[in-house]
Amino acid sequence: MDRKKHRIMMVSDFFYPNFGGVENHIYYLSQCLLKLGHKVVVVTHAYENRSGVRYMTGGLKVYYVPWRPFVMQNSFPTLFPSLPIIRTILIRERITIVHGHQAFSTLCHEALMHSRTMGYRVVFTDHSLYGFSDAGSIHMNKVLQFTLADVSQAICVSHTSKENTVLRSGLPPEKVFVIPNAVDTAMFKPAVVQPSRSEIVIVVISRLVYRKGADLLVEVIPDVCRLHPNVRFIVGGDGPKRVRLEEMREKHSLQDRVEMLGAVPHAQVRSVLISGHIFLNSSLTEAFCIAILEAASCGLLTVSTRVGGVPEVLPDDMIILAEPDPGDMVLAIERAISMLPKVDPQVMHHRMRELYNWHDVAKRTEIVYDRALKCPNQNLLERLSRYILNIIC
Amino acid sequence: MFWRTLNERNPNRVALRLALHRRRLTQVLSAAAVPAPQHRRFFLFPVSRTQKLGRFSSALHLRWLLGTDPEAQPRKKPETSKLLVMDHHLASDSPQVRPRWRKVAYGGMQPGFDDNHTDESFLEGMVMNANVVRRDMLKVMLDSVSISEYLCIVALVVLVWTYTLESTIDESRLLCIDVSLLVLGFLILLFTQEKISLSILVHHYFLNISFFIMGLYVLAPIYQTLTRSISSDSIWALTVSLLVIHLFLHDYSESTVNAPGALKNPALTSCISVNASVVASVFIASRLPSRLHVFAIMLFSLQVFLFGPLVTYCIKKYSFRLHLCFSISLMVVTLRFVYMLHCLLFVLLLSLLVFVNVVCPYWLIRIQEYKFEINGPWDEAKLCFAITD
Numbered sequence: 001m002d003r004k005k006h007r008i009m010m011v012s013d014f015f016y017p018n019f020g021g022v023e024n025h026i027y028y029l030s031q032c033l034l035k036l037g038h039k040v041v042v043v044t045h046a047y048e049n050r051s052g053v054r055y056m057t058g059g060l061k062v063y064y065v066p067w068r069p070f071v072m073q074n075s076f077p078t079l080f081p082s083l084p085i086i087r088t089i090l091i092r093e094r095i096t097i098v099h100g101h102q103a104f105s106t107l108c109h110e111a112l113m114h115s116r117t118m119g120y121r122v123v124f125t126d127h128s129l130y131g132f133s134d135a136g137s138i139h140m141n142k143v144l145q146f147t148l149a150d151v152s153q154a155i156c157v158s159h160t161s162k163e164n165t166v167l168r169s170g171l172p173p174e175k176v177f178v179i180p181n182a183v184d185t186a187m188f189k190p191a192v193v194q195p196s197r198s199e200i201v202i203v204v205i206s207r208l209v210y211r212k213g214a215d216l217l218v219e220v221i222p223d224v225c226r227l228h229p230n231v232r233f234i235v236g237g238d239g240p241k242r243v244r245l246e247e248m249r250e251k252h253s254l255q256d257r258v259e260m261l262g263a264v265p266h267a268q269v270r271s272v273l274i275s276g277h278i279f280l281n282s283s284l285t286e287a288f289c290i291a292i293l294e295a296a297s298c299g300l301l302t303v304s305t306r307v308g309g310v311p312e313v314l315p316d317d318m319i320i321l322a323e324p325d326p327g328d329m330v331l332a333i334e335r336a337i338s339m340l341p342k343v344d345p346q347v348m349h350h351r352m353r354e355l356y357n358w359h360d361v362a363k364r365t366e367i368v369y370d371r372a373l374k375c376p377n378q379n380l381l382e383r384l385s386r387y388i389l390n391i392i393c
Numbered sequence: 394m395f396w397r398t399l400n401e402r403n404p405n406r407v408a409l410r411l412a413l414h415r416r417r418l419t420q421v422l423s424a425a426a427v428p429a430p431q432h433r434r435f436f437l438f439p440v441s442r443t444q445k446l447g448r449f450s451s452a453l454h455l456r457w458l459l460g461t462d463p464e465a466q467p468r469k470k471p472e473t474s475k476l477l478v479m480d481h482h483l484a485s486d487s488p489q490v491r492p493r494w495r496k497v498a499y500g501g502m503q504p505g506f507d508d509n510h511t512d513e514s515f516l517e518g519m520v521m522n523a524n525v526v527r528r529d530m531l532k533v534m535l536d537s538v539s540i541s542e543y544l545c546i547v548a549l550v551v552l553v554w555t556y557t558l559e560s561t562i563d564e565s566r567l568l569c570i571d572v573s574l575l576v577l578g579f580l581i582l583l584f585t586q587e588k589i590s591l592s593i594l595v596h597h598y599f600l601n602i603s604f605f606i607m608g609l610y611v612l613a614p615i616y617q618t619l620t621r622s623i624s625s626d627s628i629w630a631l632t633v634s635l636l637v638i639h640l641f642l643h644d645y646s647e648s649t650v651n652a653p654g655a656l657k658n659p660a661l662t663s664c665i666s667v668n669a670s671v672v673a674s675v676f677i678a679s680r681l682p683s684r685l686h687v688f689a690i691m692l693f694s695l696q697v698f699l700f701g702p703l704v705t706y707c708i709k710k711y712s713f714r715l716h717l718c719f720s721i722s723l724m725v726v727t728l729r730f731v732y733m734l735h736c737l738l739f740v741l742l743l744s745l746l747v748f749v750n751v752v753c754p755y756w757l758i759r760i761q762e763y764k765f766e767i768n769g770p771w772d773e774a775k776l777c778f779a780i781t782d
Contacts, residue, residue, distance in 0.1 A: 129771045129773075130771075131771075131772060131773060132766075132767050133766070157498075158498050159496045159498070160770050160771050161771070163515065163516055163518075163519070163769065163770075163771065164769075164771040166516075167516070167519070167767060167769075173509070173511040173515060174509050174511060175509070176509060177507075177508040177509045178498070178508055178509070179508055180498035180499070211773070213774075215776060215780050216776070219778065284773050284774040284776070285771075285772070285773040285774065288498065305774065307770075307773075307774050308770065308771055309498065312496060312497050312498040312499075313498055313499065314499060315497075315499060324774035324776070325777055326778070354500075355499040355500050355501075356499060357501070360501045360502075364501075364502055364508055367508070368508070
């Protein structure tokens with residue numbers, strides 16, 4: 001069936017040259033959509049002196065709109081002054097669908113609002129989980145309700161994320177599609193020669209912040225090192241909690257058993273991963289953890305906390321889940337160590353190739369775009385009534 | 394197709410779809426939270442009050458009732474989902490059995506299901522109002538007595554300040570008041586703390602208090618000349634604002650008051666409130682004519698503001714009835730003195746006490762109906778151990 005070709009504008013504050021889940025998602029999805037024959041344009045804010053129009057691999061056109069990031073990589077929230085540039089890009093590229101990413105991005109919200117004003121069909125992808133009770137979340141949810149009152153379709157990266165988004169925004173669940181992220185299995189291949197299993201290496205790569213469970217690591221690592229003399233840790237990543245990990249290392253004299261690498265550039269993540277046998281993820285909240293996919297693609301057995309969307313990510317024989325409690329995590333690591341002889345990295349890698357594929361994600365997103373284009377075009381009064389209903393409720 | 398037939402079979406699901414169609418978030422959640430009958434019990438509650446308020450708030454009321462069920466548990470119905478799946482199969486006419494929908498993200502699109510398929514297990518893990526405390530009107534009113542007790546104490550302090558500034562009370566009488574208050578405080582402490590013995594009292598409290606009094610006496614000349622260049626109007630304005638701040642930020646739960654030995658972290662707001670009261674006392678003291686006046690009034694104010702909470706906490710801990718009697722007598726005494734001072738102030742104080750004791754508890758209980766706390770698998774995990782840096 002010859003599908004209609006769309007002209008898609010991806011808009012978000014988070015894109016290359018920053019590295020992260022959202023950035024990777026936009027990049028890979030755009031590349032796969034380009035291969036399917038659609039045209040993709042990315043709009044983001046300027047990064048240092050990278051401003052203007054750039055072309056990336058495959059003809060991906062990126063508009064680095066000359067605004068500086070304001071706080072936490074977000075542009076300054078201007079309600080209406082962003083209209084001229086968005087309108088120019090929309091008309092010049094003859095866009096048919098606007099796809100916004102990440103609820104935290106102010107540029108995304110503004111672009112979606114202006115696109116709807118001009119009558120374009122809009123799709124929104126949410127990548128994170130938010131709570132309901134603290135001041136920041138309440139504000140975020142209010143803004144999200146405003147934007148999503150008028151969106152054509154929405155995409156979430158996991159089923160837990162879909163439940164969270166539906167509750168936060170009041171969208172009907174039929175409007176929300178669940179299309180998970182995927183992993184570039186061509187880049188994350190296991191090592192040709194496996195590291196020896198006489199000494200078991202556990203790899204941790206994450207930002208060392210509270211949210212990613214760095215405090216759990218501080219409790220878990222000494223216990224595991226004490227119980228299993230042949231286990232070694234490699235900790236990659238940097239952040240405010242690095243000091244606590246260094247202190248833990250000093251206190252328990254684990255300098256030769258815990259190696260701290262500091263911030264690991266994205267290109268070297270694979271080489272760090274293939275030097276290990278087990279990947280440990282201790283985050284306290286995750287909508288969908290791509291790090292786990294990368295580790296599984298490199299043939300590592302994963303031990304993770306049972307939070308958010310993590311239980312949905314991998315089949316039960318490739319991941320061991322634990323409650324976010326140090327005792328439970330130590331038991332899970334023990335189970336992983338006992339399961340290790342049965343694990344074949346090449347087999348795991350081939351399985352990951354079947355389970356996760358960016359081309360599959362692009363095809364499913366195409367279905368969402370086709371559905372979005374079929375949505376009826378509503379006039380201003382009907383749209384306003386939806387906004388008002390959402391504000392009252 | 395069988396999504397719709399399944400709905401007609403189950404009236405709760407019909408309600409859910411209607412609510413979704415109308416995009417009423419609150420009704421979505423109340424409809425979604427209506428559970429299978431074997432897991433919850435409905436409370437019988439007089440409905441006449443809610444009928445006046447309308448259907449919308451009765452939906453909210455129903456949700457509050459369901460949400461504050463003390464046995465609230467996440468709805469996990471693995472056995473009923475199997476039944477629903479069997480219903481799926483029964484309802485469909487196709488001969489082949491399509492595989493069950495699984496809540497997983499791997500493996501691409503699940504065969505036979507769209508990506509926006511919403512399963513019956515949607516929002517299954519959501520728990521509502523898990524930590525909400527059900528409040529009883531009488532208990533809230535009794536608890537609010539401590540707030541009005543403290544209000545009366547502050548009113549009495551302001552009274553004494555006014556009389557001193559008008560020279561109705563002279564310094565010797567003020568000193569007598571100070572000494573009697575000190576002795577009274579010690580007696581109450583001795584009486585209410587069973588574990589305390591006379592020797593601990595002497596060593597711990599008495600010594601500290603004497604150092605404190607000596608320090609105040611030595612520093613009295615400084616306080617006297619502190620605000621000489623500031624006009625009186627500014628002083629009155631500042632004092633009033635500082636006292637208002639002090640009352641607002643005061644720690645009425647008395648979590649920072651401690652028996653000797655316990656160490657707790659005081660909250661920032663309670664530190665600010667103590668500072669505000671001390672600064673207000675200093676301002677008032679600086680308007681007085683002689684050094685002895687200044688010393689006497691400073692001693693009085695600081696005694697009440699710094700040690701008053703400890704004394705009231707000890708009374709409350711010892712016996713609630715004693716606390717109640719003490720508070721009510723304090724309120725009566727305060728109202729009488731304020732009446733003697735000025736009629737309008739009396740009316741203001743009386744209305745404030747009525748507001749705090751009667752109107753606020755009623756208002757709180759009414760608003761509790763609308764409390765809506767959502768918890769679920771998407772919440773950030775709470776660490777069960779304390780982070781010691």
